[in-house]
Amino acid sequence: MFIILLQQMLTMLSLIIFGFILIKRKVLDADGTKQISTLLSMYVMPASMIASFNDAFDFDRLKLFGWAIIAALLTITSRILLNHFVFDKEDRTAKYGVTFPNSGFFGIPIVTALIGIQGIFFMSAYIMCNNILQWTYGRALISGDRSSMSIRKVFSNPGMIGATIGLILYIIPLPLPAFMWKAVDSIAALNTSLAMIIIGSFLANSDLKAIFTNRTSYKASLMRLVITPILAIIIIKLLPINNSEVELVMTIASVAPAAANTAILGRVFGGNYEYGARIVVLSSLFSILTIPFMLQFATFIYAL
Template sequence: MLGKEKRLNLSSRRRKECRTTLISIVFQQLLTMFSIMFFGFLLIRSNVINSEGTRQISTILSLFVMPATMITSFNADFDAKRLKLLLWATLAAFLTISIRAAIAHVLLKKEDRIDKYATIFPNAGFVGIPLVLATVGYEGVFFMSGYIMANNITQWTYGQYLISGDKKAMTLRQTILNPGMIGAAIGLCIYISRLPVPEFLWKSVDSLAALNTPLAMIILGSYIANSNFSELLAFPKAYWTTFLRLIVTALISIGIIYLLPIDDYMVEIVLTIASCAPAATNTAILGRLFGGDYEYGARLVVLTTLLSLFTIPIIVQFAQVLFG
């Protein structure tokens, strides 16, 4: 019911702040992220870094920084209720991804493989995590880790099949060895086992995790710098796909989250942020690996990322009214 009371796992003061200023925080964080993106854009356009440098930064981000962010989110006292909510967040992620896949199958043509991928899979890591950190902190990333695990599993199985058209492309090995999965697994093991970790190790991991937002935004800025804007605007189909990714599937995902018995405001907002993020960067990366239209995939990533500055606050505002 719309009037049901939600329990936000924060102090009363923080809960009130989150509900009254959430949109302001989201919008300010988006402006911060886009400012760093612009810095990344300038680094590429001024030849301070080249494509090889961008690839190396992306490798550092994927292999070390993002897993560190996931591990840091599990640095908390064990709570069975929080673990149950994490399971609900993971289940909700699988469910919303499945519904988005059905929508993409119905509303996009069979040959629109890249468009389907962009519609189904949001950039929960590069965009979702910085926004969650800004709005609800590392406790939110704890629940976001469940979404990212589901996202990774489906991206590296069904997503590979979707782009390649070959069922043999679906492999659990790449899923299990994905850095995000490994980071979440390590964090979860520490959390459940209550394994004591030396303070200096946590501080080291925290320091790595702090690099997540700037490095992710520099990478996205490099995508924008390498895009041909005249070509970016020359594909009418891209606008339809962008509308599906940022508006249609985001709203439907919120509806699904609302119907689930999660009953936790923070988790619902975290899932909303993940669901309304722009197209995953793997839209371009897997396109290159498996014979899809890599350049078109990169354009979709850029277009959805740029327009998400306007759509994410609107979607989050709607969710705040629905869940608040």
């Protein structure tokens, strides 16, 4: 697993560098990256989630999906509690970045490499919970205004819609033509390349000196990539899941770098956008090194 994962991380790093070069050579500009981001978040990632439900209905697998939801909620809320003791009350951007991992952009490519497209079935459970809390607690955290929570956004965001459509197709025996599933799979295959190009564009548009000289960004990255994943691994180990695939997928979701929304929502809702972007870029770069080791550690703990 370590060799496969290391190769996947190096592939993702190469794509990040490719995105960086595209920006620096002005092949892509701000409008282009915005369009790619929209395509990725609105269509490609939901397509990946829908494609993962293309399987015969299995009630035991559906029960495991329920355990994945429980694991997701417990691991995310544990970070919310831990952040209150680690960060100052006003350091809302760091709290957001530590609480919400980039489980879609980073998690889906890793799950696909290690398990296959069927592994995204359980990642969808995590993304659903992540989206619900991002658009309620997360939005209030970034804006500093609890009244800004948006229930409508919870049910109308692309991740929630993709998971819901996939779940309905899984539960209800509604066979779709093979060419439609093949089209969805083809769209889903774009996820890794587009996601890493966007991370590369973040890097190219950032002040590298500011990224690597800001101590609080290192603190947030350490929490996001090492401390909270260890906490998540302990929680997952204590749950009676008894399924290595679910445990691995929930772990992958928990070891991913800070969500891109750490920067994006900061700009939209009045948070510290530049600080958020530094956390996203720094944690994304370091995750290339930390993710293989954290997953090896998790495999050792789950085997005990």
